[in-house]
Amino acid sequence: VIIVGHGARFQMDGIxxxxxxxxxxxxxxxKGxxxxxxxxxxxxxVLGR
Structure with a gap:
């Protein structure tokens, strides 16, 4: 499982x-x-709530 947050927004192609x-x-x-x-x-x- 890969968890992605807002900070990864510029790396999504690689992710x-x-x-x-x-x-x-x-x-x-x-936020992501x-x-x-x-x-x-x-x-x-989305993770959470």
């Missing part, structure tokens, strides 16, 4: 490439919401 190589689901924090498309097969939504 998604890594997620695809590892076949790892990607969860974002509330929207960084991973809702339609991306590895996107798992």
């Amino acid at each position: 998604l490439e890594l997620a695809e190589r590892l076949n790892a689901p990607v969860i974002t924090t509330f 919401k929207g960084q991973v498309s809702d339609h991306h097969p590895l996107g798992c939504g």
Whole structure:
């Protein structure tokens, strides 16, 4: 599982490439919401609340 926050906003291409190589689901924090498309097969939504 990869957890992505607002601070990773400029590195999303690399993060998604890594997620695809590892076949790892990607969860974002509330502030990172929207960084991973809702339609991306590895996107798992927002962590928390």
